[in-house]
Amino acid sequence: MPSSLSGRVILLTGAGSGIGRGTAIKLHGLGAILAITDINEAGIAETLELCGSSNTNSTSHHTSLALDVSKAADVEKCVMDVVSRYGHIDHVFNCAGINPTSMPLTETSEDYFDKLVGVNLKGTYNVTKATIPHMTTPGGSYVNVSSISGWNPSAGTAIYCATKFGVIGFSKCMALELGPKGLRVNVVAPGYIDTPTNAGIAKGTAEARGRMEQGNALGRMGTPDDIAGVVAFLMGDEARYMNGSVVEIDGMLKT
Numbered sequence: 001m002p003s004s005l006s007g008r009v010i011l012l013t014g015a016g017s018g019i020g021r022g023t024a025i026k027l028h029g030l031g032a033i034l035a036i037t038d039i040n041e042a043g044i045a046e047t048l049e050l051c052g053s054s055n056t057n058s059t060s061h062h063t064s065l066a067l068d069v070s071k072a073a074d075v076e077k078c079v080m081d082v083v084s085r086y087g088h089i090d091h092v093f094n095c096a097g098i099n100p101t102s103m104p105l106t107e108t109s110e111d112y113f114d115k116l117v118g119v120n121l122k123g124t125y126n127v128t129k130a131t132i133p134h135m136t137t138p139g140g141s142y143v144n145v146s147s148i149s150g151w152n153p154s155a156g157t158a159i160y161c162a163t164k165f166g167v168i169g170f171s172k173c174m175a176l177e178l179g180p181k182g183l184r185v186n187v188v189a190p191g192y193i194d195t196p197t198n199a200g201i202a203k204g205t206a207e208a209r210g211r212m213e214q215g216n217a218l219g220r221m222g223t224p225d226d227i228a229g230v231v232a233f234l235m236g237d238e239a240r241y242m243n244g245s246v247v248e249i250d251g252m253l254k255t
């Protein structure tokens with residue numbers, strides 16, 4: 001049976017690594033047409049290659065574009081580039097994000113605050129605002145990335161938590177605002193996922209990895225593909241009555 005995402009135009013942010021890349025590969029496999037974006041140009045080139053494509057002007061092929069989601073003008077330009085190529089956008093995956101570095105608030109800097117809020121929260125706002133006028137076909141949707149830190153507080157991650165709590169609040173408001181236009185907005189909330197900037201992975205110690213592996217009932221870390229399947233489901237027709245949902249994907253954390 002053909003996938004309901006076949007031929008759909010999907011804009012992904014943060015698709016040069018980790019969860020964004022894994023989701024691009026999944027959506028490519030389902031026949032979607034992808035606008036693969038990230039601040040990291042080498043990363044998006046590699047993702048494009050992993051999706052078996054190269055930048056061409058064909059409207060049936062994926063494209064990759066460098067994009068800093070924290071800059072509203074850059075986002076506007078990127079969205080216009082995508083729309084001038086494909087005519088519209090069907091789905092958006094707001095995945096670009098900065099993972100936390102655990103530290104007491106007194107050790108955080110204004111730059112660190114601005115960076116996390118600028119990418120994780122303002123980036124989601126920028127991309128959503130710029131894409132709404134172009135989400136013109138029925139059945140469109142947004143999937144935004146929060147985290148288990150979107151409702152679980154932990155000492156040392158106040159700023160990251162604030163952004164991920166914020167993504168949930170923002171998304172639920174947008175679900176109400178865009179629902180009447182036929183657009184759905186849902187959230188994925190990953191647990192410990194094996195990506196290069198996950199704090200424990202970045203630490204590089206067996207102890208840190210072991211803690212994350214044993215911290216959930218399934219006894220392993222998640223993979224980008226574990227998230228990608230849920231994102232594809234949320235975008236697809238099977239999830240047509242899901243709006244404003246927050247889907248935990250964490251293997252069931254032990255408390």
Ligand SMILES: NC(=O)c1ccc[n+]([C@@H]2O[C@H](COP(=O)([O-])OP(=O)(O)OC[C@H]3O[C@@H](n4cnc5c(N)ncnc54)[C@H](O)[C@@H]3O)[C@@H](O)[C@H]2O)c1
Nearest residue numbers: 014016017018019039068069096097147190192193195197
């Ligand atoms: N890995 C985890 O355990 C985990 C858990 C919960 C939530 N998340 C969230 O998942 C999302 C993806 O993270 P990941 O773990 O795959 O990390 P990652 O570092 O592998 O990927 C994040 C991507 O975002 C890009 N990015 C950073 N700043 C950007 C900007 N200003 N504009 C555009 N792109 C930018 C990076 O270049 C990178 O390619 C993030 O929002 C993160 O907070 C991750």
